[in-house]
Amino acid sequence: MSTFHIRLGWGPTGNVFWASESTCHCLAKLCTIILFIQAMNFLAAAQNSTSGLQLHIRDKEVVVENGILQMTLSKPGGVVTGLQYNGVDNLLEVLNEAPNRGYWDLVWTAPGITRKKGAFDRIEGTNFSVIVETEDQIELSFTRMWDPSLEGKLVPLNIDIRFVMLRNSSGFYTYAIYEHLKEWPAFNLTNTRTVFKLRKEKFHYMAISDKRQRYMPLPDDRLQGRGQALAYPEAVLLVNPVEPQFKGEVDDKYLYSIENKDNRVHGWISTEPPVGFWQITPSHEFKSGGPFKQCLTSHVGPTTLAIFHSTHYSGAELIIEFKPSEPWKKVLGPIFIYLNSLVTEDDPLQQLWEDAKQQMETEVQSWPYDFPSSEDFLSSDQRGTVTGRLLVRDGYISTEDIFGNGTLVGLAAPGDAGSWQLECKGYQFWTKANEKGFFSISGIRPGIYNVYAWVPGFVGDYRHDAEVTITPGCNVDVGTLVYEPPRSGPTFWEIGIPDRTAAEFYIPDPNPNHINKLYVNHTDRFRQYGLWERYAELYPYNDLVYTVGVNDYRKDIYFAQVTRKTGNNTYQGSTWQIRFTLDTVGKNNTYTLRIALATAHVSELQVRINDLEASNPLFSTGQIGNDNTIARHGIHGLYRLYSVDIPGAQLLEGNNTIFLTRALSISPFQGIMYDYIRLEGPASSNNESLGSSSWGYK
Structure with missing residues (x-):
């Protein structure tokens, strides 16, 4: 078979690889499919956009259209109540009340007010204005201004929500400007996002990434009689779903979380007619918590989310606290809502997904956009x-x-x-x-x-x-x-891979009665309900013991150190052992134990050396963490690194044991995940005089 030399990339040094003729034919076919979809969208635009953009302002609604799609928004609220596209009169859930279809929202608290989750606010404007109206662009503004008479009733923010539609564009953009003025009172912001709820009788297929997409159950399947509530409130076992294929599966929105750095495009597909609804995030500059922050994407409804700020997988440490008289302004977005369709029925799911990814690349390359008219968005x-x-x-x-x-x-x-x-x-x-x-x-x-x-x-x-x-x-x-990463001396031994996650450790199969089929034989084995219960099943009487040089952390270190249920709503902690051998020990020297945690939830980690009964641990973290990663099927939350000094006098020539006790145990969701553990010897050019392991240095 012949082989072709292909150059990829448009930079000064493109990537080069060798591919078989059949591979090239597949690539050619894929490119043809994408070009075909784009051509159909372009032709539809050309056929329908003879009159260009149109804006219709009515008493209680605003309609904007460009010949490809038509969007209806409440006036002056700025809630998207209708999306007409490809012959479908409304892609949004018509069974919902109009304000519960496409909107921005936030969760906030005033200082001193104790609410478990804060006050939920579905944002609706009180003033509407047209910012731009040309043959190429329409930009609308829906604002809600704050004044002292609203203190305690509404979040003290000026909020300006914008919607932009461009000529010949198969979608629309939305962004917002939040502002807290200097003289305004303090408040805490917990969460803010955009939400679009699609028609449940049409949108059944969800796609987050190449390897994370599937047909989804219906929201009806979560109702009493069809769904059985599990230990965590968002998780439901489908016992009598509308579609029998989902029987026995667990539905939980947290199964579809993703890191900011990977959250570029996700959405839903309707097969009758073949239509894709995609949320594209061209930049993460406006998202909180950095590239590893995890956020929700989609869940049954069908619902698609753009999370700009949340405390998920991090807890109260990510609540944004605004002090009295603290000025602040931030632009959230724009994000792009992209709609695509097919005129053929040849594998519509894959075709629509590939086209959405191609559009995502176009949006990323166009960032920062040149069309937002707010002076706060910088070109x-x-x-x-x-x-x-x-x-x-x-x-x-x-x-x-x-x-x-x-x-x-x-x-x-x-x-x-x-x-x-x-x-x-x-x-x-x-x-x-x-x-x-x-x-x-x-x-x-x-x-x-x-x-x-x-x-x-x-x-x-x-x-x-x-x-x-x-x-x-x-x-x-x-x-x-x-x-210069933290280092005191040579590595005696190490466990794990320093990658800020616990993914390399042993992740068990889920309880067969509590599975999600998407993650069976999947790289993301940790995204299954109830894995916290499997530890006690694997270690019913004694806790985990790991012998350096004998055991393999990929098979013998459980991915989470969790609680063990001992009775009706009673739990106990656990103590893991790391056993190792030292040929010699420098009694007057100090050794260093590095412990990197991938996450922690309401836990205390105590370290003891060679004496489990010691009343005081050598080291304790104190109570740490509200990440809630274990319950939400994650593999990491906030990263924490600890360095523990071990006096040589506490180490033995021969066998040694490090005891890792995870204290505080009142729920099944408490625990920690290790990223990496390393024992370092003292810094010296003469290692043999200071202590060595029986398998040498690294």
Whole structure:
């Protein structure tokens, strides 16, 4: 079979690979499909847009159309009540009341008010205005202004929600500007998002990524008699679903969470007629918590979400607290709602998904957009660029600096190393360094930032000490940055992979009565309900014991150290053991235990050395974490790194044991997940005099 030389990419050094003739034919077919879909959308636009954009303003609604789609919004509320496209009179759920179809919302609290989840506010404007009306663009504004008479009743924010429709565009954009003025009272913001609820009789197929898409159950299946509530309120066992194929499955919206860095396009597909409804996020600069922050995407309804800020997988530490008289303004979005359709029935699911991904690439390349008319959204010429290179220096691994290949490098508000994962008020800008460690971040809003980084394979977080000031049009070269990860001495042994997750550890099969079929034989094995219960089944009487040099962490370290149920609503903690051997010990020296946690939820981790009965642990984290990752089927929450100094006098020549006790146990959802554990010897050129393991150094 012949082989072709193919060049991919449009940069100065495109990627090159060798492909078989059959592979090339498949690629050609895929490109043809995408071009065909785009051509059909373009032809539909050309046939229907002879009159260009149209705006109809009525007493209680506003209708905007471009010949491809028609959008109806409440006036002056700004709720999307109707979307007409491809012969369907309304893609949104017509069974819902009009305000419960397409909207922005938030959750907030005033200081001193104790609500479990805060006050829910489905945002509706009190004033409507047309910002732009030309043959190429219509931009609408729905505002709700705050004044002191509303204190305690509404969140103290001025809110301006915008909708934009462009000529010949198969979709629309939405963004918002939130503003808190200096003289206004304090408040806390827990969550804010956009929500679109689609027609349940049409949209049955959901797609989040290439490997995470499926036909979904109906919202009716969660009702009493069809669904059985499980231990966590969002989780329901489908016992008598409308479609029998879903019987025995668990439905839970948290099964479809995703990290910000991977959340570019997701949505739903109707097969009759073949129509896709997609939410495209061209940038993550306006999302809180950085690239690893996890958010919901979609769930039964069918519902699609754009989460701009939430406390999921992080807890109260990500509540945005505004002090009295603290000025603040932020632009959230725009995001793009993209609609596509087919005129053929040849694998519509795949075709519509591939076309949505192609449109996503177009939107990403167009960022920052040049059409939003708000002066608060900055165009490319009002932004700056930062370039540089990042190297890693660890003399116990290499005598030369190591290229920061795959490093995530970002700009966020000034703070401590790693503070970006808690930063929510400002903007963040991230990129991935190339194989030589070079990086370039463009489209940065003016302001003062620190440069942060996280390097796969190394513990800890990097922060460049010098602050970076961005001005319009600037190009700042920060030069070569060198990250020296925490290290006291040579590695005696290590467990896991420092990647900020617990994915490499043992993840059991789910209870066969509590499965989600999407994740059977899937790389994301952790996205199953009830895995916290499997630990006690595997270790019914004694806790986990891991012997370094004998056991394999991929098979013998459970992915989460959780509670064990001992009775009716009673639970107990657990103590894991790490056993290892030292040939010699430097009694006057200090050894270091590095413990990187991928997540924690209402737990205390205590460390003891060679004496489980010691009344006081050598080290304790104290109570940490409200990530709730275990219940929400995640593999990480907030990253935490601890360094424990071990006096050589507490170590033995021969066999040693580290006891890891996870205390505080009142619910099945408490626990921690380890990212990585490493024992380091003292720093010295003469290792043998200070202590060595029987299997040597690394």
